[in-house]
Amino acid sequence: MSREPVDELIERQRKEPEAVYKERAEIFEDAVNLKTPARTPVALFTCGHFFSKWFKPSVIYFDYGKIKDASLKLIESFPVDFSVMAPAAEGFIFSVAFADAPEIAPTIRFLTGPMHDIVKDKYTRWPGRELPEHLPFQFIGGEYVEPEEYRQLIEGPIDFVNSVVLPRACENLSKPGSALYVKSIARFAFEGSKFTSSLVDINAALAKNYGLPPFPATFAYAPLDFIGDFLRHPTGVMLDIRRHPDLVKQAAEALVEPIVKVGLALKPLGAKYAFIPLHLNEMLPPKLYNEFYWPALKEVILELYKSDIKSFVFFEGDHMPHVDTILELPKGWGIAYFERPKDFIKVYEKLRGHSCVMGGIPVSLLHSGTPKKIDEYVKKLLKATAPNEGLILAPGVAEITPETPDANLKALINAALKYIGENR
Amino acid sequence: MSVSEEFIKSILELDERKALEIARRRLEAGEDPLKILGDLTIAADKIGEKYEKGEFFIADLVMAGEIMKGISELVRPKLKELGKVREVVGKLVIGTVQGDIHDIGKNIAVTMAEAAGFEVIDLGVDVPPEKFVEAIKQYNPNIVGMSCLITVGLESMKKTVDAIKEAGLRDRVKIIIGGGRVDEYAKEYAGADAWTNSAAEGVRIMLKWIREKAR
Known part of the structure; x- marks a missing residue:
């Protein structure tokens, strides 16, 4: 087989990581600034399941050292241009609980295996704990708050989270003030800081060894998702919207301030992008989205933007019915990462020149397609979106499976290297 | 009116x-x-x-x-x-496939299918292929529904369809897969008859199958 561009990049990133670093930083900046990069960047996200190519899930989620090994292996074999690897579950509620402690809030944004062991939260299930050893962790959320309690949330969201929600949602935090509670909270914060340090270390190693620039991220959340994911369960909040519309609206509004506080906590350390993963978005009809979901989310995005933090929003599912609302944001507001809009090209066209658009690659295509199919797919996509200004290719944040053939992932990266300029 | x-x-x-x-x-x-x-x-x-x-x-x-x-x-x-019994339009065996413990989508599907008049045998979450096979033998359903949220399910769905084939039961049932991550690629890979991202569309597809069979 002839040598492909992806093989060259694998070699080059090892031999001249500094040059590759510069090249990647440039194409990423160009894409975010809505220009046509020298080549279209490819991004890859993982919450760790992909790492079970190399390590058992029951090991990888509990051992930060192994996470480093796996992260290096991943970039060594699959030279993507932009990657966020956080083998940890959704834990934004803990950040909100600590919203008034900016030195802690961002470090506990993700819930790692050891952090789960410490607080014994009921939101998540882990391999080797509640799940068999070979499975990835799973977030299942739950219903911890009654509709009658919205008022209390509205009056003081941070207090409400600390005094009502977490004691119900975490076994070891069930008695605030008890010895177990104090010990668990202290160890939890300590563990979060340990995990954050390990990520900093991993990023430095990836930059040094393979020329992968780190992503200067901070974190925020859509207020209504906060209610759905951590308080009322998604189906609960969907019913609340119809049964208690005013309370839901006020609760979402009350959550804007603490969420923005969390988002700004990492600014002094150089954070530039607030990652905001959406969940309920595709489930809501436009009328409800526009009335209950979008206003509070938009406020979060705009507040952060005022402080020079761009948002990096993951639009889960098919966001197509709501895509016009994105145009209400100022041009260059951030990165719109789409999981699987019905028509990615249409979405791109709509946002072209206004938003940096990321996505376009179905996870199922990588999992079950062939290198040839993937090559053709990417070629077609790049041609249809030529000259690819403000575009980043990525599979959805929904986990790439460990069964995904290496050749398929390489074919994706290869195609992005191959189809540029006239070759598109 | x-x-x-x-x-x-x-x-x-x-x-x-x-x-x-x-x-x-x-x-x-x-x-x-x-x-x-x-x-x-x-x-x-x-x-x-x-x-x-x-x-x-x-x-x-x-x-x-x-x-x-x-x-x-x-x-x-x-x-x-x-002392009346509702006439059953069809029988559905449904479950979230092995490795996945999410049930929001599956539960909506169960509610909608029951409302539509299906007799629903809900196998729950994290259902291994052999349990689907056993249920087909035991309940003789018209349709098997497989649900998943996370991508672990893509592989499990294929394994389940394979197990149904191996047991010689594939011709006896229509298979529909559903969930947030499934699409045409997933359907082809698994070897199912239909896919959907929504319980309501799924029920509509199932009702169509039942009507076609009745003809």
């Missing part, structure tokens, strides 16, 4: 109070509870149609499911009292 039409309209408009009120009134007036349940089958099909047209979203299905569940609960005691 007939009571029946008004009733179906109130469900489609997701007017919970009105739909339950009409159901109550119909029962009090001595109407055959089977007729009321028959209207739910029509409503479920129409809800699927609305979803396909892009007029309904998951949040609408959740509300519609809740309303139909409420109506079924109202009707059930009356049905029992009269």
